[in-house]
Amino acid sequence: MTEEALALFQSEGTDQLPDNPALIGGGCDDCGYVFFPMQRYGCEKCGSTALRVKKLTGRGTLIASAFVHMPVGTPHEGPFWVGSIQTDDGAILRSILQVSEGAVLKPGTPMITKLVPETRPNHGAQDLRFMPAAD
Amino acid sequence: MAKLISDLRPVYVVGIGFHPYQRSSETSYVQLGLTAVREALADAGVSWEDVESSYVAHALLGMAAGRPMLRHLGDSGRPIVHIENASASGSAAVRHACMEVASGISDVVLAVGVDKRERPEVYRASTGLPDLAEDSILPFTHFALLTDEYVHKYGVTPEDMALVAVKNHANGAKNINAQRQKVRTIEEVMSRPISGSITALQCTPIGEGGAAVILASEEGIKRLGLDMGRAVRIASSAAGSERAGNNLNPDTALTADIMRLAIAQAQIAATDLEILEVHDAFSVEELLYAEAIGICKPGHYVPMLKEGAWNIGGHCAVSPSGGLLAMGHPVGPTGIGQVGEITRQLRGEAGARQHKNAKTGLAHMVGVGAVCYAHVLMK
Numbered sequence: 314m315t316e317e318a319l320a321l322f323q324s325e326g327t328d329q330l331p332d333n334p335a336l337i338g339g340g341c342d343d344c345g346y347v348f349f350p351m352q353r354y355g356c357e358k359c360g361s362t363a364l365r366v367k368k369l370t371g372r373g374t375l376i377a378s379a380f381v382h383m384p385v386g387t388p389h390e391g392p393f394w395v396g397s398i399q400t401d402d403g404a405i406l407r408s409i410l411q412v413s414e415g416a417v418l419k420p421g422t423p424m425i426t427k428l429v430p431e432t433r434p435n436h437g438a439q440d441l442r443f444m445p446a447a448d
Numbered sequence: 449m450a451k452l453i454s455d456l457r458p459v460y461v462v463g464i465g466f467h468p469y470q471r472s473s474e475t476s477y478v479q480l481g482l483t484a485v486r487e488a489l490a491d492a493g494v495s496w497e498d499v500e501s502s503y504v505a506h507a508l509l510g511m512a513a514g515r516p517m518l519r520h521l522g523d524s525g526r527p528i529v530h531i532e533n534a535s536a537s538g539s540a541a542v543r544h545a546c547m548e549v550a551s552g553i554s555d556v557v558l559a560v561g562v563d564k565r566e567r568p569e570v571y572r573a574s575t576g577l578p579d580l581a582e583d584s585i586l587p588f589t590h591f592a593l594l595t596d597e598y599v600h601k602y603g604v605t606p607e608d609m610a611l612v613a614v615k616n617h618a619n620g621a622k623n624i625n626a627q628r629q630k631v632r633t634i635e636e637v638m639s640r641p642i643s644g645s646i647t648a649l650q651c652t653p654i655g656e657g658g659a660a661v662i663l664a665s666e667e668g669i670k671r672l673g674l675d676m677g678r679a680v681r682i683a684s685s686a687a688g689s690e691r692a693g694n695n696l697n698p699d700t701a702l703t704a705d706i707m708r709l710a711i712a713q714a715q716i717a718a719t720d721l722e723i724l725e726v727h728d729a730f731s732v733e734e735l736l737y738a739e740a741i742g743i744c745k746p747g748h749y750v751p752m753l754k755e756g757a758w759n760i761g762g763h764c765a766v767s768p769s770g771g772l773l774a775m776g777h778p779v780g781p782t783g784i785g786q787v788g789e790i791t792r793q794l795r796g797e798a799g800a801r802q803h804k805n806a807k808t809g810l811a812h813m814v815g816v817g818a819v820c821y822a823h824v825l826m827k
Contacts, residue, residue, distance in 0.1 A: 357692035379644030
């Protein structure tokens with residue numbers, strides 16, 4: 314697994330959701346801005362470099378989803394799902410989704426994180442997906 | 449105190465020119481650009497010697513492509529500035545050319561956009577930051593996600609969204625400079641899904657081409673004896689970049705901010721606009737940006753589209769050139785081509801796609817980053 318992939322998530326969850334992988338985001342000590350992924354270049358909001366790791370809970374709500382019919386230009390060999398998710402911590406991100414065949418995803422669907430065996434080159438032994446909490 | 453373009457001396461578009469947008473070909477970028485520049489010079493009635501400065505927009509040609517092209521117009525020794533600002537490169541060139549004329553530094557300035565794609569991938573240096581799905585969410589999927597969000601928010605259907613492409617393909621069919629010049633039915637547009645409900649004909653074709661405008665001051669117009677009756681004023685120019693925030697749709701938020709500036713500078717209301725050329729690289733973009741501009745209330749674009757409000761001859765002609773969906777998006781030329789189209793419309797020279805008695809138009813582009821530009825043109 315590359316250093317970059319390591320920085321995105323961890324298999325352990327947060328105190329609020331211990332059984333689902335946590336996302337490794339960041340927070341600004343000066344203005345409180347929460348972001349994902351963690352970075353140390355400087356706060357996008359106020360420019361401060363007083364940034365610290367903030368683990369984000371692997372739970373959120375689906376904002377939108379799309380089934381990618383043509384994976385041209387991506388590392389995927391076949392069609393796949395992606396989604397926009399707002400985590401319970403307030404971060405908004407996009408992720409590949411793992412959903413059951415024939416699933417109909419609607420905005421507002423509760424989503425959780427899950428680790429899966431690597432399906433993209435150079436992303437380590439495991440990669441992170443969001444999936445419907447009810448699955 | 450900082451000045452606006454509208455506080456400085458007036459700037460006019462006096463010449464426009466194109467090399468038709470097209471699929472990749474053997475034509476060199478030099479020929480693409482020179483064709484557009486020569487047409488613009490002829491349209492303005494000025495010679496190359498009269499042009500005091502040039503802004504060259506391109507995003508796909510590598511470093512400093514301007515001089516190897518412009519040298520074939522003759523020996524001038526005048527300044528050349530290259531501008532790369534992603535999809536908004538051409539719009540940025542127009543803005544900086546406009547600033548040079550408005551400030552009084554020059555009386556006659558060229559803005560030319562030229563591009564051709566010689567390799568499939570676009571190089572962007574790594575920021576060193578990882579992302580969960582950066583290699584899986586290409587632009588058409590980004591906009592498929594925004595389409596899904598819009599459809600659920602406003603209770604419209606994917607077929608409703610595709611009507612934007614039907615309209616723009618019909619407009620492009622009347623434009624000899626458009627890459628796509630074929631009328632399409634809703635069934636044709638809905639075929640060939642790419643991502644979500646986005647289909648091939650709801651994605652802009654990235655091709656090649658050239659577009660040029662000559663900008664001039666009143667002093668320049670008088671000194672060179674140009675036809676003031678065909679000159680179109682750039683009434684405002686506004687630009688900005690994305691603000692921090694966990695916003696999934698920064699282009700639309702940014703568009704709303706920049707449009708407020710551009711429209712206020714021009715001292716008009718959004719509903720006064722009669723011509724609108726927006727960054728409709730994907731069908732959902734047209735309605736997101738048009739609503740952000742304020743030509744209708746959020747969620748009202750589709751019902752008004754069905755009533756013909758955004759057709760040529762309707763309340764406001766949106767993307768009369770065919771827009772990025774049909775005219776095409778060769779990148780460097782695109783924003784300059786929008787200004788060319790609006791100039792043609794406000795002159796009353798748009799032929800079969802003329803929107804009658806148009807006096808006010810707005811050109812809008814966003815670029816990856818995100819950056820946003822808007823220019824209001826008035827006759």
